[in-house]
Amino acid sequence: MALLVAVAVLTVHDTVLSGVTSYYRDADGRQVVEVGREPVGGLAPFLAEPGLRPGTAIAAVLLATPFLALAVQALRVGGVLEQRRERQLSLAGAAPADLRRLRAARTAAAFTRGGFWVAPAYLVLWVLLHPALPPGARLLPRLQAELLVAWPVLVLLLRWGGAALGALTPGAAHRRGPLDAAPATSNAPSRAHVAGLLALGLVLVAGGWWWLPLGVVPLAVGAALVLLAVRAATRRSVFTGPRPRARGGTAVALLAAAQRRGGLAAATGTSAVLFVCGLSFGYTSAMAGSLLFPPRGGTEYDSERLTFYLSGAGLAAAVGAVAAAVALASLLLGLTDHLAGTRRAVASTAALGTPLRTLVAVQARCLVRSAVPPVVAGTLLGGLPLGIALLATSSPGGLAPLLAALVGGAAVALACHLLARALTGRVRAATGLENLRVP
Amino acid sequence: MTAAPPIPDPSLELRAVAHSYARTPALRGVSLTLHPGEVVAVTGPSGCGKSTLLHAAAGLLTPQAGSVTLLGRDLARLDETERAVLRRREVGIVLQYGQLVPDLPLRDNVALPLLLDGGDLAAARTAAHDALARVGLADAAGAVPQEVSGGQAQRAAVARALLTSPRVLLADEPVASLDATGGRQVLDLLLDVARRDGGAVLLVTHDNTAAALADREVRLRDGAVEHEAVLR
Numbered sequence A: 001m002a003l004l005v006a007v008a009v010l011t012v013h014d015t016v017l018s019g020v021t022s023y024y025r026d027a028d029g030r031q032v033v034e035v036g037r038e039p040v041g042g043l044a045p046f047l048a049e050p051g052l053r054p055g056t057a058i059a060a061v062l063l064a065t066p067f068l069a070l071a072v073q074a075l076r077v078g079g080v081l082e083q084r085r086e087r088q089l090s091l092a093g094a095a096p097a098d099l100r101r102l103r104a105a106r107t108a109a110a111f112t113r114g115g116f117w118v119a120p121a122y123l124v125l126w127v128l129l130h131p132a133l134p135p136g137a138r139l140l141p142r143l144q145a146e147l148l149v150a151w152p153v154l155v156l157l158l159r160w161g162g163a164a165l166g167a168l169t170p171g172a173a174h175r176r177g178p179l180d181a182a183p184a185t186s187n188a189p190s191r192a193h194v195a196g197l198l199a200l201g202l203v204l205v206a207g208g209w210w211w212l213p214l215g216v217v218p219l220a221v222g223a224a225l226v227l228l229a230v231r232a233a234t235r236r237s238v239f240t241g242p243r244p245r246a247r248g249g250t251a252v253a254l255l256a257a258a259q260r261r262g263g264l265a266a267a268t269g270t271s272a273v274l275f276v277c278g279l280s281f282g283y284t285s286a287m288a289g290s291l292l293f294p295p296r297g298g299t300e301y302d303s304e305r306l307t308f309y310l311s312g313a314g315l316a317a318a319v320g321a322v323a324a325a326v327a328l329a330s331l332l333l334g335l336t337d338h339l340a341g342t343r344r345a346v347a348s349t350a351a352l353g354t355p356l357r358t359l360v361a362v363q364a365r366c367l368v369r370s371a372v373p374p375v376v377a378g379t380l381l382g383g384l385p386l387g388i389a390l391l392a393t394s395s396p397g398g399l400a401p402l403l404a405a406l407v408g409g410a411a412v413a414l415a416c417h418l419l420a421r422a423l424t425g426r427v428r429a430a431t432g433l434e435n436l437r438v439p
Numbered sequence B: 001m002t003a004a005p006p007i008p009d010p011s012l013e014l015r016a017v018a019h020s021y022a023r024t025p026a027l028r029g030v031s032l033t034l035h036p037g038e039v040v041a042v043t044g045p046s047g048c049g050k051s052t053l054l055h056a057a058a059g060l061l062t063p064q065a066g067s068v069t070l071l072g073r074d075l076a077r078l079d080e081t082e083r084a085v086l087r088r089r090e091v092g093i094v095l096q097y098g099q100l101v102p103d104l105p106l107r108d109n110v111a112l113p114l115l116l117d118g119g120d121l122a123a124a125r126t127a128a129h130d131a132l133a134r135v136g137l138a139d140a141a142g143a144v145p146q147e148v149s150g151g152q153a154q155r156a157a158v159a160r161a162l163l164t165s166p167r168v169l170l171a172d173e174p175v176a177s178l179d180a181t182g183g184r185q186v187l188d189l190l191l192d193v194a195r196r197d198g199g200a201v202l203l204v205t206h207d208n209t210a211a212a213l214a215d216r217e218v219r220l221r222d223g224a225v226e227h228e229a230v231l232r
Ligand SMILES: Nc1ncnc2c1ncn2[C@@H]1O[C@H](COP(=O)(O)OP(=O)(O)OP(=O)(O)O)[C@@H](O)[C@H]1O
Pocket: A434, B021, B022, B023, B024, B025, B026, B045, B046, B047, B048, B049, B050, B051, B052, B053, B096, B206
């Protein structure tokens, strides 16, 4: 998980910061944006063009936020097991301070391990986003020697950060006593979760306000996020509603609903990441729509700029691809976390006489239920503001977000089923009889 | 000269079953036969392999050696799905450890075997409700397993095992966390499977009073049969 945090941080740093600095360096020259010429920084040419600056910044933010959301989700993975373990330790006599020390030691170790993987991971990302792309569309700057120094420093920082994070994570399991650790506390979205939503929302609102009238999209999305955060703070669960209920009376439906009730926190994490991915995806689709069917009466659209717009489309596609990859990773995390947290339920259901096929179907249904609605909602929310603006100029491109929501929802549902199928081995492992002996 | 009455095929037959976990040998060649209408108690000190024996009998665990024949079918020859279906339709199982699905109300937990067979939700819930009432849990039908006491959860598990009128009932310490009266009530329900309905009952227990109600007692020690006694 530290790896994810670090990659997210690096992505933000290199996409946004290096782009901005090179923008300052090249602020005077328009020729920088000429296609075919190797630009200095990654996103510099887009940022150097005043008309594109807000769009590029939005794209960069959209590129980075799914990663951040995924990192936050990764931090929560295993939370159910963790709480259970801590409850038992504290029943065995561990004081809160002991538990804090244990947690700190474990997270520090995990973050250090992750830190070592940062450089190889960044290298892979760089290969994908620099040499693999045409010169005008490169999203990351050239490799710099400083990175070699930054790596060990980052590992150290991550180690300390991990320890601090571990020590500071509120031990929900023993706010009062070990047995008071009601499932209710683990079901509520964490404060960090709500605060994250709120912060992201406020940043988008502020940014959107600054860039009005172009910033109408981030403004709308930000406002929606703020609303969601408020709802989350008041109604326990943002995306899944107060209490998942089974629709349809089949065994699969009942079991899936029970599993989601048990792992609401994990499911909410998955949902949140997918919602953010949906936002990226929706906005990207609207952008693509506006490129394919430019609004009528747009005087600026001429062949000289076409190549330039195509680079923009490349950027949009990159955002979409990143969002899709993050969504997949999030689903995978979600499913493995589900399985780890519900081993006993799976084992007991299997003992009763449930074929593996049915158990896999339960997992798939759980995933679909926590994945598809947020993706669709996010896509619509991210794409509709721009889409409606496009439709107002009677450009059919405005329909792109609707199409994207449809395709995205279907793709995610399919991915859920395929993932559950692919992880049949894990499900089988969870049916092990020894899992009946875990609390 | 009259022919002897035909001996019915055994409901469950274990032949020289042996199984080891990573470090511990749990069963070393246990044979056991269970006929329809018969109640066999498996007793023995803690850790002697009673639960392992029951898991092998249920097809939850494939023993490393020996064979298990359940209702005339060699479990080793069935695939996972066939074993699951056999278990769900013909066998009632009460396990020693938490076997209720967390976060699922007792009512639905008990109804699961019917629902898994594609049964109608309303009908399955009605049947589950009756079964819960028989073990004295009518009032707790809406509670989830985390909210009920150990004895209540155990009774719910018994209700579930009885729901499908099984031909073979495998029960691992079904009365371990019940008081004397409640335990006797549950035992009577379990014994009814054999005495009234002609099913076969394998009762794993360390409780001598419970064991004394069986037709036969098989005592294990260190994974082998130490002693076998006909009680009635
Ligand atoms: N999953 C496992 N991994 C390793 N060893 C195991 C496992 N399950 C059981 N054992 C070991 O196998 C032996 C038999 O276990 P089993 O659960 O069958 O005993 P038991 O007779 O049911 O005991 P009890 O009366 O305490 O329930 C024990 O020594 C136990 O430690």
